[in-house]
Amino acid sequence: MSFATRLVQAVQKTKSVTCVGLDPRKASLPAPIREAVVNDRPDEWAAAYTQFCMEIIDAVAGIVPCVKPQAAFFEQLGPAGMISLGQVVAYAREKDLLVILDGKRNDIGSTATAYADAYLGADSPWQSDSLTVSPYLGRDSIEPFVEVCEKRAAGIFVLVKTSNPGGGLLQNRETDGQTVYARVAELVTEINADRLDSHGFGPIGAVVGATYPEELAELRQAMPHSWILIPGFGAQGGAADDVKAGFLDGGLGAVVNSSRHLIFAHKRPEFADKFGDAKWQDAVRAATEEMNSALNVVGGK
Amino acid sequence: MSFATRLVQAVQKTKSVTCVGLDPRKASLPAPIREAVVNDRPDEWAAAYTQFCMEIIDAVAGIVPCVKPQAAFFEQLGPAGMISLGQVVAYAREKDLLVILDGKRNDIGSTATAYADAYLGADSPWQSDSLTVSPYLGRDSIEPFVEVCEKRAAGIFVLVKTSNPGGGLLQNRETDGQTVYARVAELVTEINADRLDSHGFGPIGAVVGATYPEELAELRQAMPHSWILIPGFGAQGGAADDVKAGFLDGGLGAVVNSSRHLIFAHKRPEFADKFGDAKWQDAVRAATEEMNSALNVVGGK
Numbered sequence: 001m002s003f004a005t006r007l008v009q010a011v012q013k014t015k016s017v018t019c020v021g022l023d024p025r026k027a028s029l030p031a032p033i034r035e036a037v038v039n040d041r042p043d044e045w046a047a048a049y050t051q052f053c054m055e056i057i058d059a060v061a062g063i064v065p066c067v068k069p070q071a072a073f074f075e076q077l078g079p080a081g082m083i084s085l086g087q088v089v090a091y092a093r094e095k096d097l098l099v100i101l102d103g104k105r106n107d108i109g110s111t112a113t114a115y116a117d118a119y120l121g122a123d124s125p126w127q128s129d130s131l132t133v134s135p136y137l138g139r140d141s142i143e144p145f146v147e148v149c150e151k152r153a154a155g156i157f158v159l160v161k162t163s164n165p166g167g168g169l170l171q172n173r174e175t176d177g178q179t180v181y182a183r184v185a186e187l188v189t190e191i192n193a194d195r196l197d198s199h200g201f202g203p204i205g206a207v208v209g210a211t212y213p214e215e216l217a218e219l220r221q222a223m224p225h226s227w228i229l230i231p232g233f234g235a236q237g238g239a240a241d242d243v244k245a246g247f248l249d250g251g252l253g254a255v256v257n258s259s260r261h262l263i264f265a266h267k268r269p270e271f272a273d274k275f276g277d278a279k280w281q282d283a284v285r286a287a288t289e290e291m292n293s294a295l296n297v298v299g300g301k
Numbered sequence: 302m303s304f305a306t307r308l309v310q311a312v313q314k315t316k317s318v319t320c321v322g323l324d325p326r327k328a329s330l331p332a333p334i335r336e337a338v339v340n341d342r343p344d345e346w347a348a349a350y351t352q353f354c355m356e357i358i359d360a361v362a363g364i365v366p367c368v369k370p371q372a373a374f375f376e377q378l379g380p381a382g383m384i385s386l387g388q389v390v391a392y393a394r395e396k397d398l399l400v401i402l403d404g405k406r407n408d409i410g411s412t413a414t415a416y417a418d419a420y421l422g423a424d425s426p427w428q429s430d431s432l433t434v435s436p437y438l439g440r441d442s443i444e445p446f447v448e449v450c451e452k453r454a455a456g457i458f459v460l461v462k463t464s465n466p467g468g469g470l471l472q473n474r475e476t477d478g479q480t481v482y483a484r485v486a487e488l489v490t491e492i493n494a495d496r497l498d499s500h501g502f503g504p505i506g507a508v509v510g511a512t513y514p515e516e517l518a519e520l521r522q523a524m525p526h527s528w529i530l531i532p533g534f535g536a537q538g539g540a541a542d543d544v545k546a547g548f549l550d551g552g553l554g555a556v557v558n559s560s561r562h563l564i565f566a567h568k569r570p571e572f573a574d575k576f577g578d579a580k581w582q583d584a585v586r587a588a589t590e591e592m593n594s595a596l597n598v599v600g601g602k
Contacts, residue, residue: 023412042426072408072415078426079387082380106405106435107373108465111324114373125343125379134407136437136460138467159437164409166439170484173476180471180481187470 003098003130003155004201007227008252010065010098016292017251019100019229020060020284021259022069022088024049028264030280046080049073053088056263059285061095063292066129068229068257071103086126093127100157100229100255101128106141116148120156130155132207132229135184139191142204146191149203155227156204160184160219163209163232181215185222192225199252201225208246210238210256217245220253228254233291234261240294256295262287304399304431304456305502308528309553311366311399317593318552320401320530321361321585322560323370323389325350329565331581347381350374354389357564360586362396364593367430369530369558372404387427394428401458401530401556402429407442417449421457431456433508433530436485440492443505447492450504456528457505461485461520464510464533482516486523493526500553502526509547511539511557518546521554529555534592535562541595557596563588 001009011017026034026045033052037044057067069088074081085101092099105115118124119131133145133156145156161171161181171181178186185206192202205227208219220228228246232238233256246254265271265287266280275283302310312318327335327346334353338345358368370389375382386402393400406416419425420432434446434457446457462472462482472482479487486507493503506528509520521529529547533539534557547555566572566588567581576584 025411070408070412070415072406072412072419075419076415078419079380079383081426082383086380102408104407104435105373107371107403108463108467110326111371111373114371114377118373118376118379125382134405134435134437136435136471137463137465138470138472140465140467162409162438164438164441166409166441169439169488170437170471170481171439173474173481173484175474175476180474183471183474 002153002197003149003203004227005197005199006129007065007098007255008199008201011252011255014063014065015296016064017247017255017295018064018288018291019066019068019255019257020056020064020262020288021257022053022056022067023259023263024052024073028260028267030266031277032280042077042080046077046084049077049081050084050087054091055281056284057088057092057095057097059281060288061097063288064097066098066100066255067092068100068102068259070259071101089126089128093129099129100132101126101130102132104132104134104159106134106137108137108141109144112141112144113148116145120145120152120154121148122152128154130157130205132157132159134159135187139187142187142191146203150195154203157207157227157229158184158188158204160188160206161208161212161215163211163236163238167209181219182222185219188226189223196225201227205229207231210242211236213242213245216243220246220248224248230254230256234258243295258291262291303454303498304450304504305528306498306500307430308366308399308456308556309500309502312553312556315364315366316597317365318548318556318596319365319589319592320367320369320556320558321357321365321563321589322403322532322558323354323357323368324560324564325353325374329561329568331567332578333581343378343381347378347385350378350382351385351388355392356582357585358393358396358398360582361589362398364589365398367399367401367556368393369401369403369560371560372402390427390429394430400430401433402427402431403433405433405435405460407435407438409438409442410445413442413445414449417446421446421449421453421455423453429455431458431506433458433460435460436488440488443488443492447504451496455504458508458528458530459485459489459505461489461507462509462513462516464512464537464539468510482520483523486520489527490524497526502528506530508532511543512537514543514546517544521547521549525549531555531557535559544596559592563592
């Protein structure tokens with residue numbers, strides 16, 4: 001079953017469009033996790049990251065459709081971190097969560113195929129369900145990923161319009177009335193066109209930030225066959241109203257990511273007193289349920 | 302000493318502007334290396350990649366300034382491959398070769414910092430001298446890399462105009478007479494401006510493909526303070542005349558990468574008979590010397 005179809009089913013089953021971002025950071029780990037690191041060695045931190053992410057997965061399994069590990073934080077720990085990443089991906093899949101690996105990889109030709117094989121292929125050491133991909137190198141940097149996706153029913157999310165303030169520098173440049181991000185959206189729709197599942201979704205999703213609601217509405221129209229991954233909710237300032245335009249009629253078509261706001265919820269004023277470090281997992285669950293409720297008003301049913 | 306300055310010295314010392322791309326691929330490894338893999342396990346392949354790259358490094362140390370490991374091929378082997386990558390980077394640096402890690406990473410804010418720390422930071426497990434970075438996310442995706450670069454005198458190469466046929470889809474789009482790649486070049490020059498070494502080079506280099514000589518000439522002018530990494534020479538079709546425009550007066554300012562054409566030279570008709578698999582290292586050395594000669598006509602002295 002294709003990745004897009006599996007995401008439809010996961011959203012329907014959990015009645016949630018929340019994606020939980022797994023961004024482990026040394027400085028923000030809850031005390032019980034951090035205390036297990038006694039010698040500041042990479043393998044100790046990697047074990048702490050695995051433990052942290054597994055407990056988050058336990059806290060949110062069944063109430064969200066997917067998780068998004070951020071590769072950079074695992075890579076920062078070196079090879080030990082890459083082992084941890086594999087453990088986290090495997091554990092999430094075991095708990096019936098779809099995995100969107102946020103690696104923003106890209107290259108050309110056979111090198112793009114190597115990245116696709118690395119993270120999505122049949123022999124992939126990480127076996128992610130999907131991967132974020134940067135589009136700067138053009139169509140021939142996207143197609144090798146699509147080929148690998150088709151073989152293992154995996155998916156990719158192409159960066160279209162990112163959530164950061166500086167994203168517009170290149171993405172918003174307009175040529176003959178069409179912005180760069182709109183051109184990327186057109187490309188995504190072209191490649192999806194003859195690869196649709198029974199719900200009308202193709203293997204190529206898109207990343208569109210919650211921080212640009214107008215562009216999100218425009219891009220929802222431009223990519224009718226794409227799942228949209230919407231980052232920038234919560235800590236980056238996006239609110240439920242901002243992401244409304246990302247959904248199709250019926251509430252499918254988008255998942256909204258939050259990382260820090262959920263996984264470090266024990267540090268947020270409204271949860272710190274009630275849960276604190278000792279019950280940080282309960283804070284994750286409460287924050288995730290709160291996000292589910294906020295989003296169910298606008299989409300996701 | 303800054304990365305840019307070290308590259309000046311390495312080019313002057315070796316009298317070469319050749320960068321040897323380290324792209325290990327299972328199917329193309331010379332027989333003596335491949336035969337050591339008996340059980341098809343990732344750690345065996347990783348050991349083979351390390352051996353292969355170390356022997357290439359031995360063959361070219363002293364006659365080229367730098368090597369460029371392609372991260373994708375190491376990532377394809379999983380955590381074992383990432384260990385191999387670290388061994389290869391360390392060995393190259395031990396042999397006085399500068400390392401340009403081709404990872405095309407990018408992200409925003411603290412995630413970009415995590416990538417920079419991962420590959421270039423003081424505590425980096427890989428300790429590369431420099432890293433390729435994709436610019437789609439804008440200025441705030443580049444600056445965190447620059448900050449880390451300054452702390453450890455490392456460098457980055459931003460993708461400006463890539464060598465693949467499809468690169469133009471986004472890169473060549475023109476707005477008010479300025480292409481996207483020219484806007485990226487302008488950004489690179491802006492960030493370099495107050496960070497120049499005594500030779501006039503800043504920490505931000507650029508990737509410009511050998512396959513577009515006219516754009517290379519334009520970009521050489523637009524980025525007077527950047528080292529340019531020119532891929533696409535050899536197997537991708539670029540020739541010595543095509544890269545001429547990448548050099549500044551005096552022959553500095555660019556290094557030209559070739560991967561397959563050098564590291565798998567034992568498979569090229571002109572070397573196969575003379576060296577073959579048994580003397581593949583001699584083929585690497587001969588092909589590298591040939592490339593040095595070809596390039597010394599146009600730049601590099």
